[in-house]
Amino acid sequence: MRNALGLMLASVVTAIVISAVWWFCTSSPRLDVAAPATVVAPRAERLTEAAKPAAAPGDVEVTAAIPDKAPVAPQPKSICANPNPLGVARVVEIDTTGGPGFGFENFKQLDFLADKEVVLTFDDGPWPANTPAVLKALADECTKAVFFPIGKHALYHPEILKQVAAAGHTVGAHTWSHANLNSKKMTEQQAKDEIEKGYSAVKMALGAAPTPFFRFPELQHNPAAVAYLGTRNIAIFSCDLDSFDFRAKDAGQIVNTVMTKLDKHGKGIILMHDFQKHTAEALPTLLGRLKAGGYKVVQMKAKAPMQTLPEYDEALIKEQKVPVASTRPVGSVVQTVAQ
Template identity: 60%
Template structure:
């Protein structure tokens, strides 16, 4: 019965041979690429929760499988560096976006999407939704503005995937996300990359925990310099140790609320809003 229940939420949309190596043809320039072992599609109806740190129902990863996730982007320099590392291994991740960062750096967010990664949200301002001032409508607005801002910056609706800042998940907000059919993502192992000043610390933290747990959803931050620097070596080590990446996708896109779409558009679009890309409006004619 439990397996049937899990299968109703997670469908294997595009499964590749888990043990097959990624060839040079599949990943140009890297015949030892990590690649993607399989892609899963998640039905977010009812707001299911994933990540055994908090939610214990959906155990969909096999031994040796990992999900790469990044919070707090997009951010200059660090997010592009993470994207470059992922591209060099032809692998995919899920990015949980802060709304403010999205509207500050839409060009970076669009690169995340163009690379085929999954985009979820992480509130408007990284507020702790368990704090008293965030109860009720204020907390809901944090969630919804994050969704609308990401949609505004991206030009398309993100996936109905959400991660609570600080992993603080008050019951009221969990219930709200269920009503909105938005899946909640915790993690199985935390890199604590915000505590590590050197990339070696990030790599060690991830590999040590994986060795103990054998699989899991990995929490990292593309906002952190140490993580950006660690990614090339971390991905190489994951491949060497036989870990396999599972790419998360959503059955549907999130449906943003018009109230917050309008609020974001008024705040950031300006009186002469244009859909033209920055490169077609502003061009460097001298210097680098």
């Protein structure tokens, strides 16, 4: 009797407990503790696994949250330290086929410069101290020019001419010895030799093909030489504004001469000489005046490099007594033994 009464009492207690638990679970606020709460990601973070690109071999998977705004791709660092440089407004490519002429001093067919545009050009280099000073002034303003070196000078100072090319400037030629090709004593063959030997010298100094841009010494344009340059597809440069820096008594006179002419004409190809000390001294101020006056620099490049004539290359090598280069691989000649 007592056992039966105990079993009945236990069943009643169990039923009461079960009822209480059921009432608590159905009437209390729901709280799921078995799984974490779901947080809805911003729109840019909603990237499903199916939409993610497959990782390439060697890729590292990034598990950080994708930002709401896509990051900007890193840009290459500017090589210009000047926060407000003169710079280069535009670069033009010249098709030198047929020997086009530039510069209103002698050629008036191709007027490609807009108002307030200039082309900086330098003759007669390379030369110690002066050419490097010109290069520094140009680099400080992050701008470019066209250089017309003399062949002899190029072989005197090839390391300086290499600096000109390495800085991104255009390198043409200005004859072998700065001879007046319009002289009555100059034969057509001698004029040809001056032109071709000058280009071969520039090529030898640079270790690379020069640009098919040419300027006659003293701007003396011999008709036969002009015709010859056309057959060689070499562009001929005169100028719009001559600085006459070789006559200047000081740097200030050069600046005043150029700016007076430029303000009158409004644009132009400017002729200067990196051979001249006063030009190197004047250039920082001149570039500053150009910038202040709202002038823009145009850089001129050629569509194709200059093809020198092998016979002149070979003759110059013999004349300069350049030893024949070794044909051995560089690894068998030069080896790093310590670093």
